[in-house]
Amino acid sequence: MNRYVILAVLVLANVATALLVVRDRHEHRLAFIALNKLDKTRDELNIEFGRLQLEQATWAESNRVDQVARARLGMVFPRTEDIVVLRR
């Protein structure tokens, strides 16, 4: 009699854990999909950031700045006589 009770409990426990495994696997899959999605978003943002940095660096390239300042904006380097030294 006692043996049958134990057996029944074990069988029930077995079924229950099997169902839990199924549920967990499913949840894992869902979580993994969510993770992938977030990873993708993160990567895309990173990529966008990288591209913007690259773009910024390309615009700010020293040679370009130099040429724009001199040619388009007509800037010149201050000559010695243009610089006033102030002492405090």
Place this chain on the structure above:
Amino acid sequence: MKLFGLQLPEFGKRDPREAARREASRREAARAPANRSRGRTQFNLRGRLLLVGGALGLCSFALLARALDLQVIDNEFYQKQGAARFLREIPIATSRGMITDRNGEPLAVSSPVESIWANPQELLKSPARLPQLADALGMDRDELKNRLSQRADKEFVYLKRRINPDEAKAILALEIPGVASQREYRRFYPQGEAIAHVLGFTNIDDRGQEGLELAFDDWLRGTPGAKRVIRDRRGRIVENVDLVRAAQPGRDLTLSIDRRIQYLAHRELRNALTQFDATSGSAVVLDVATGEVLAMVNLPTFNPNSVGTSARDAHRNRAVTDLFEPGSTMKPLTVAAGLEAGVISPASMFNTNPGWIANGRYRTTDTHNYGVLDTTGVIRKSSNVGAAMIAKRLGNQQFYDFVRRFGYGERTGSGFPGESAGVFPAPDRWDGTSKQTMSYGYALSVTPLQIAAAYAALGNGGKLTPPSFIKGQHAPSRQVLDPKIAAEVLHMMQTVTEPGGTATQAAILGYHVAGKTGTSRKASAGGYSRRYIGYFAGLVPVEHPRFAMAVMVNDPDPSKGYVGGTVSAPVFRNVMEGALRLMDVSPDNLDTWLAAQAEAEAKRLKATGRALPVTATTAVDASTPTARAAQ
């Protein structure tokens, strides 16, 4: 029973001859009863059924056992086989770390690109679409066809690597079976050729090939992750199953280079090379206190964004790989060696008459006869004879040990790939003239970086610090010279850029500049040719030096100028002027600046005397911001 019934007519069939038939049947009849009685005693239905049933039972047991074996006990094999049919472990591409300059400005950035690949087995099934694909790829139609049919038994072939993601999207939009794309990363160098040698470049698989990309490859490179996915026949991912390993992106690297100083050095060196028609050149700027490399430029250079198109020769970072005789830039070391050994003092006098001195069967000559010089004069006038006279008072080993301490003849420890140690043989390999020729920079070879590092040691109170390309990462420095002697030598070198020195073009308004020119003749078969290397190496400002810079211009056109004071000193001045301003170094020689200003003021007053007073006020207004910077 039945078996026998069937057997009987068969006997009859076996004996078809008519004549023998009766005879045979009679004999048969006689034999048959005997046969029948024997069969009856041996035939056991039960036994046979058991036998057959048993055999069948064993068969099904074997099947069951095998099924059990395959499905329960040893189920791995078929599971693996099944998984191999649709599960794929695919790598997750990861980006290489960014390289920035000391202020965080990007110098090398990895940006994603797409690589188009195809499965030839799949693609060749629809040959009608090949021309369309070839056009989209911008490939020759026949070439594409050849390429695919050559690999007809393969499942993977790259069609076009590293293209713009938008372009890739357009190709994929054609939905040609068997064509897919894969993300890869490509390196971009926004600063282009100005810093190409220091950074180096990566290959198509994003591995460092040269320069710091190679030296710090492990640091920069990420570890690609892996995930398990279910893929369909066309290579599309149906489902993500599991993450095997997360991708570890590469780490960023902050260099000690300052992008602005780097550009300045590049521009000025380029101008000098154009002006003097020189073949190559290098310049190195070091931070004296830390040994950090603030700028390192070489010419000719290449565009790191399209490495393939440039000459291989231009890829070399000459400032650390190429060896040159240092010429007169050696003299401050010779003088320091003499001072340290106590064989000379700053007040020692050297009679350089008649402008040459014997060296074995050769002569050491000066460009002019400088007559009697003091120690400072030897450096200011760059007298070979004077340097030779100092070296004469030093022992071979003494001189060798001293120069060796400054790092000549060994790698600086910068960690740059392919760095040269220089050529500085030990005294036992010297001939009689070696020490004297070495005292003014011949018979030994060094890299421009070694010169800069040695000069930085002079400016750093005699402490030699291994140069570093990484911000904030310094190797321990070592005391190689008494700080007092270092300061003495520095003040002697200051006279070089002052009136009467060899490099007045290196003077910077508002700052004391210590430096030394060098003009070395290039060794060629059997002697020295009429080809030159112009050097200038210096430190600024003399009180508390901040920067050490070495400039080398190789093989200028002698008709346009070749002396270090002419070809290299202006590069030094222009770059240092900019660097001092960019790094907010306060002037240590305000008096000359004030004098220059007073002069300008006087000129302006003279001008305003004739012009309207309004001009004067605008001039002052316009100059106010710069004046504030100079405070």
